[in-house]
Amino acid sequence: MIDHSSAPEKTEIYGKKHRKDNRIAVLLLVPVVGVLALVILIPGIIAGGLSFFSYRLGQAPAFTGLMNYKYLFNNSDFIFSIVRNLLFVGIVVFFQLFLGLIISLVLVRKFPFQKFWVACLLAPMAVSPSVAAVIWRYLLNYNIGPVNYILSSAGFPRIEWLTHPVFAFVSICLVYIWQSTPHIIIALYPARLTIPSTLYEAADIDGANTFQSFWTITLPLLKPVIVIMAIFRTMIGFRNFGLVWTLTRGGPNNATELISIFLYNEGFRYWRFGSASAVAVIMVLITLLISGKYIRMMQNNTFGSQTHA
Amino acid sequence: MVSTRQKHSIRLLHWILLLFFVFCAFGPIFIIIASSFKVDREIFTYVPKVFFRPVLDNYNQLISEREDFFRALMNSIIVTVSASVFIVLFCIPAAYSYSRLYSRNFKWSSFFIILVRMFPPIIIMVPLYPVIRALTLNDTYVILVLLYVTFQVSISTMLLKAFLDDIPKELDEQACIDGCNRLTAFIYVILPAMAPGIIAAVVFISVFSWNDFTFAFLVSGTQTKTTPIIIMEMQGLVDEGLLNWGTVFSASVIQLVPILAFIFLLQQKLVSGFTLGAVKG
Structure with a gap:
C-alpha cells in the first residue's frame, strides 16, 4: 500500500494551495463516485436488505428473515446451477488460459502480416452475444450446420449440439472459450514480449531445449499475469448471462442454467424479487471471495503509483 | 545445434498452428459475412459452396x-x-x-x-x-x-x-x-x-x-x-x-x-x- 500523503512531489508542486486543492480534488471525483454510488452501491445495499423480505413486484415487501436463503439452499435447481457454474468456469478458464498461452507463444515468432493475424485472433471478443448466438446456432445447427456436415462427411454421427443436455453444455463452453480467449491473448502476448531475448540465448548456450526454457523462463515470468487473468476470468465467467441466454435460454431441461440464468428466472420471470436478491447476495459473496486479493492488487497498480513523471 | 532442416520444420509447425488458430477464431465470423452475400438456397447447399457470386439479396x-x-x-x-x-x-x-x-x-x-x-x-x-x-x-x-x-x-x-x-x-x-x-x-x-x-x-x-x-x-x-x-x-x-x-x-x-x-x-x-x-x- 503506498501512502498518498507521503508522495513528496505532490506537495512540492502544489504545496501552497494544499487546502484549496483538496476541495477541488474531491469535487472533480463527484460525478464518478456519485454515479457509482447511485446506480451500484445503493441498489446493492437495497438488494442485501431485500434478500430478507418476501417481495413480488407490485406488492409490499414482508420481512421473512432467512426464508429466502432456506428456500434457495433447499432448491435443487439453485444448487445445481451453482455446481454447473463451477464446472463451466473451471472448464472455460482452463481452456482460455491454455489456448491463450499457446497462441501468445506462437505469435511471438513474428509472421509476415503479423498485424492482420493478431486482429483475426482478437476478433471474437468484439462479437456481441446475440451475434455470437446467430453465428453458432447456424454452425452447430443439427440439420444445416457446417459442423455436423463435416462430422457426417467424416463418417461420424450428427450431434444434437444445442438440444442434447450434455452437448448443449459442451456447446456453451465451446462458444464461451471462443469468445473470451482473446482477452487472455491481449494480456499474455505483450507480457511475453517483455521477457528479454537474452535470457533465452543464455539458456540456449547452456544447452536448454525449447521445453526446458519454457518451464524455467517463460512460465515463471508469466506466472503473475496468468494468476491475475485466472482470477479475473473466473470472476467474469461467474456472471455470464447474455451468451448463454441467447444460445440456449438455459435449456434444454435446465442443462445450461448458470447462476445468472437462475437469477433471471427467479426475478424477471417469476417476479420473486426477494429470493432473486438472495441469489444476488450469494453471487456477490462468491465474486468477492474470488477477487478479494485482486481488488487490492488493482488499487495498488492503478492508483497506488503516484510517483509517476 | 539446431540444423537448418530442423529450423524449417519448426517454422512450418508455427505456421500450421497460427493458421489453425486463425481459422478457429476468425472462420466462424468469416462464414457469416460470406453467407450474408449468398442467396438463401446457397447457404444450405449440402456441400457448402466456397465459390459463389456475391449478391445483395439479403x-x-x-x-x-x-x-x-x-x-x-x-x-x-x-x-x-x-x-x-x-x-x-x-x-x-x-x-x-x-x-x-x-x-x-x-x-x-x-x-x-x-x-x-x-x-x-x-x-x-x-x-x-x-x-x-x-x-x-x-x-x-x-x-x-x-x-x-x-x-x-x-x-x-x-x-x-x-x-x-x-x-x-x-x-x-x-x-x-x-x-x-x-x-x-x-x-x-x-x-x-x-x-x-x-x-x-x-x-x-x-x-x-x-x-x-x-x-x-x-x-x-x-x-x-x-x-x-x-x-x-x-x-x-x-x-x-x-x-x-x-x-x-x-x-x-x-x-x-x-x-x-x-x-x-x-x-x-x-x-x-x-x-x-x-x-x-
Missing part, C-alpha cells in the same frame, strides 16, 4: 422488410454516442484529480471505484428494476445510457489516469510559467496530449454499449430496442421458420462490422500498452 430484403432493424440500429447509435459523451465528461475530471491533485479521500474512493466494478451487472438489476419501473424510466434512452456509463466509469477513469500519468508534470508547470492557470493549462496543454487516452476510453465504452445484451434485454422495450435485441428476436423468427437465415446474417454483419473495424485498426494498441484492456469484462 441486404435488400432487410431494408425492404425489416425497418424495425434500422430503428434499432438508430437506437444503438444514439445510446452509444450519448454514453461516450458522458463517460468523457465524467471521467476526465476524476482522472485529472487522481493524477495531478491530492486529497486524503483518494484512498477510499479509489478502493470504492474498483470494488463496485466487481458487482455483476445482472444482480444490480434486481433492486434497480422496481425503481426504474416506479420512475417510468424503463424503455428510455436515459436509463440505458446511465447503466452503460456506470459500468464503464471505473475502467475509463483508470485508463485516463494511466494516460495522464504518462504526461510529464513539467508540461503543466511550463504552462503555468507561461501564464496559464490550472484550467487553461489543462485545456490547452493537457487535453490535447491525452487525446489518445480519450479515444481509447471512447472505444471501450462504444464497444460495451454497442454490443451489450443484458441491460438492453432487461430495460429496453419497443421504443429503445437496440441492435443486439432485435437480432435475438430475428433469430427467434428464423427458428420458427418465419425468416430467412440470410436476413439475420446480414443484420448481424451490419452490427458487427463497425466493431470489427475498431479491432483491425486498433489491434496494435490493444496488444501494446493498454494492459488495462485485459481488465475489461
